[in-house]
Amino acid sequence: MRFGEWVLLKDVKGRAYLLRLREGGVFGHHRGNVPHEEILRAGFGGRVRTHLGEALSVHRPSLEEYVLHMRRAATPTYPKDAAAMVMLLDLFPGARVLEAGTGSGGLTLFLSRAVGREGRVVSYEKRPHHLRQAQENVRAFSDLDNVDFLLGGLEEAQLPEEAFDGVALDLMEPWTVLEKAVRALKTDRFLVAYLPNITQVLELLERAQAHPLALEKVLEVQHRTWDLRPPVAHPSFQQVGHTAFLVQMRKWKDSSSTPS
The missing domain is CATH 3.10.330.20 (Vcp-like ATPase; Chain A, domain 2)
Structure with a gap:
């Protein structure tokens, strides 16, 4: 120390x-x-x-503790959801992942750790003060130096085709960036969106029909903690309830492709 x-x-x-x-x-x-x-x-x-x-x-x-207590310009992705998104994206050391909606950098830290020193996270954020806070949070905690922070929206980004092993979207209207995100995503890889309410999920799925994407799953991550004071044990009175829906979609070769 x-x-x-x-x-x-x-x-x-x-x-x-x-x-x-x-x-x-x-x-x-x-x-x-x-x-x-x-x-x-x-x-x-x-x-x-x-x-x-x-x-x-x-x-x-721990990473979880740091994200929950770090300074924030926006509410960070809860660690339970960030960890699930890493799983749904099927990330691995050396992977390249595209993130839109950096926020305070909570999810960025999980993505950075998952892809490791040989991997890369390319993160876009429209709001300058959020991006500055995210940069401070990530660089203060991690020495991996594997994140590219970019100011702007994915809509205007110039992205190479099929360059990313995963796409993570934490945006209020993720359907506005689907065209760019899908083109940048490798075939048979995953796009995962973090959405607070079910109406956003339904809108995303409707808009996704115009793209070579197949829905894999929609889920909520629920954690139920317990208060243990032997011989007494009961669920904690204060629980984290709903935080977001996670939508996992897989890219197919073309818009006419369907699961066999």
Whole structure:
């Protein structure tokens, strides 16, 4: 551990706090303060106490924890959905993936990790302040340097044909970029869209009929956490409900192709 690294502190009630260690820094908790130097000495997996005696455990933040607590210009793709999108895209080390709707960079981080150092993520975002925040978030957490951040919409992008192993769309109206996205996607590979409501899903599927795309599945990712305090065990009272529908489509050779 060293100054400049991200640290996740957890208190006795499981509340998490993300911070970046800096020389002379002090973490403020409602139950007291603790200097960053003490956190550094404790190291990952260690414990510190505030000046009022509150115990805090020290952890290296996971990707999930970082995305949930990082600064945001837009609501990030929930980690449960981002992980599912990586699966639906069938990504692998060395893959090239096209993303439209960078947002705060949450999904971008998952895509970057999935394709690895030899792969590439090309990410488009129309809103300059969102793109700046995403760049900061991704570069602050990852040293892979495998993401190209581009300001603009996919509608105007000049993309090579059949150059990408996957396309991830986090847009309110993804059908407006289907022509560009499908041309850039390799045959028999996947396009996955993240959509908050079912009317968007229906609109996308209707518009997709004009393109060489076949619907594979539409799903929601549900996580049900449990509160375990032996001998008592019950589902947690606070649960993350619906976040989005994930739509997976596969590219066929031409618009007349249909599954056999």
